[in-house]
Amino acid sequence: MASFRVKGGQRLKGEIQPQGAKNEALQIISAVLLTAEPVHIKKIPDIRDVNKLIELLADFGVQIEKTGPESYIFTAKDVNLDFLESDQFKEKAASLRGSIMILGPLLARFGKGKIPKPGGDKIGRRRLDTHFIGFQKLGAKFDYHIGTGFYNVSAKELTGTYLHLDEASVTGTANIIMAASMAKGTTTVYNAACEPYIQQLCKMINRMGGKISGIGSNLLVIEGVESLGGTEHTMLPDMIEIGSFIGLAAMTQSEITIKDARIDQLGIIPDTFRRLGINLEFRGDDIFIPAQEHYVIDSFIDGSILTIADAIWPGFTPDLISIILVTATQARGTVLVHQKMFESRLFFVDKLIDMGAQIILCDPHRATVIGLDRAFPLRSIQMTSPDIRAGVSLLIAALSAEGTSTIHNVEQIDRGYQYIEKRLNAIGAQIERF
Numbered sequence: 001m002a003s004f005r006v007k008g009g010q011r012l013k014g015e016i017q018p019q020g021a022k023n024e025a026l027q028i029i030s031a032v033l034l035t036a037e038p039v040h041i042k043k044i045p046d047i048r049d050v051n052k053l054i055e056l057l058a059d060f061g062v063q064i065e066k067t068g069p070e071s072y073i074f075t076a077k078d079v080n081l082d083f084l085e086s087d088q089f090k091e092k093a094a095s096l097r098g099s100i101m102i103l104g105p106l107l108a109r110f111g112k113g114k115i116p117k118p119g120g121d122k123i124g125r126r127r128l129d130t131h132f133i134g135f136q137k138l139g140a141k142f143d144y145h146i147g148t149g150f151y152n153v154s155a156k157e158l159t160g161t162y163l164h165l166d167e168a169s170v171t172g173t174a175n176i177i178m179a180a181s182m183a184k185g186t187t188t189v190y191n192a193a194c195e196p197y198i199q200q201l202c203k204m205i206n207r208m209g210g211k212i213s214g215i216g217s218n219l220l221v222i223e224g225v226e227s228l229g230g231t232e233h234t235m236l237p238d239m240i241e242i243g244s245f246i247g248l249a250a251m252t253q254s255e256i257t258i259k260d261a262r263i264d265q266l267g268i269i270p271d272t273f274r275r276l277g278i279n280l281e282f283r284g285d286d287i288f289i290p291a292q293e294h295y296v297i298d299s300f301i302d303g304s305i306l307t308i309a310d311a312i313w314p315g316f317t318p319d320l321i322s323i324i325l326v327t328a329t330q331a332r333g334t335v336l337v338h339q340k341m342f343e344s345r346l347f348f349v350d351k352l353i354d355m356g357a358q359i360i361l362c363d364p365h366r367a368t369v370i371g372l373d374r375a376f377p378l379r380s381i382q383m384t385s386p387d388i389r390a391g392v393s394l395l396i397a398a399l400s401a402e403g404t405s406t407i408h409n410v411e412q413i414d415r416g417y418q419y420i421e422k423r424l425n426a427i428g429a430q431i432e433r434f
């Protein structure tokens, strides 16, 4: 188990380039299974979850050529489906959430697939009904085998249909899109998730010869095609990393420029951080965050306490709620942070409370943060990273704290943040991995 030793209280200064988006990468890399032709993907982040998925594809016999530090060509010409039956598959596929998205392409192209309960963050119940109800409505057979712990799907042929998803699941929508892309006839998906990750996947499939319309909305129409071909795809910058850097800059009174942020794709994220009182300047496609002594949390127009809650896109992403929460601890004012989607994602506030933050955990979904307005810095402590976003929130807290903190289990952070200590140390942080 790796750990970080973090010397707090340093102001950072400089430019930082966001990595390619983790959750987009997991969809896009799964989608290479849709075609036998080469797919050239750029801006692939070098992070644990993505590397595990790439390894999994290699185990299936997908040819993988690294063409640069962040780009690969994948050719899924010969896919060895026997690998599905191996112990190695079970172990590897169960270690990340993104592996669930190989099912849609396998079903579409080879008529079968299976997956053990996928991993990912332990942040509450993470059901998969949307995926499997979707596959079944497209004509697949589904069963869950308790003995082996595998979800199995198979279909001689998938047929387009009307789907009203029970919830706008991100990975569920991605899976259904991929399965429907080569189904017979037209599939209409209502209550589809429409995160930029999904939009990027749809655009990629269209470049491969697919016919998807309604991209960016929650009503997708997918005309099935016989086969899909090769393409090139470049990942968007990771919007969750961008939000994390904004929070980090505010908490540590740092002047940071986030380069090439694709501001047009960030939705409500910049304005949500502005509501915490953080100044952000758009300079072309860069986001400049000046060093700020104080930032003052807005209230609602009627004077009531601000609430920041997650929602499906185009609402505020749940993956930035922990970052908002930690950033609010040194603001002036009060905010109610409401994590609606996941029920176990706020428990890390205990550690922030140990550090001196004023937070009331109202229930598993809601926490009230009373900002300290830098009346005193957070205290350094020893802590363990429970999930990827809480991990980064604790790192931000440690960077702003007085003294040296230790964060254990930073593999959680490595799941989604590329070379994080090197990149932050390059602009003045003092983080040591041991």
Ligand SMILES: CC(=O)N[C@H]1[C@@H](OP(=O)(O)OP(=O)(O)OC[C@H]2O[C@@H](n3ccc(=O)[nH]c3=O)[C@H](O)[C@@H]2O)O[C@H](CO)[C@@H](O)[C@@H]1O
Pocket (backbone or CB within 6 Å): 023, 024, 026, 097, 098, 124, 125, 126, 127, 167, 168, 169, 170, 171, 172, 312, 317, 318, 319, 340, 341, 342
């Ligand atoms: C690999 C990947 O891409 N992971 C992301 C993906 O996970 P993932 O696709 O697994 O998450 P889902 O979108 O399926 O659902 C997330 C949670 O929100 C709940 N839910 C979802 C939709 C809805 O309308 N109402 C509702 O309550 C679900 O029950 C679940 O508890 O999307 C999540 C939600 O943005 C992100 O946190 C994850 O980082």
Ligand SMILES: C=C(OP(=O)(O)O)C(=O)O
Pocket (backbone or CB within 6 Å): 022, 023, 049, 096, 097, 098, 119, 120, 121, 122, 123, 319, 388, 389, 416
């Ligand atoms: C919850 C997350 O990831 P995963 O779905 O891979 O667990 C996340 O990226 O914040």
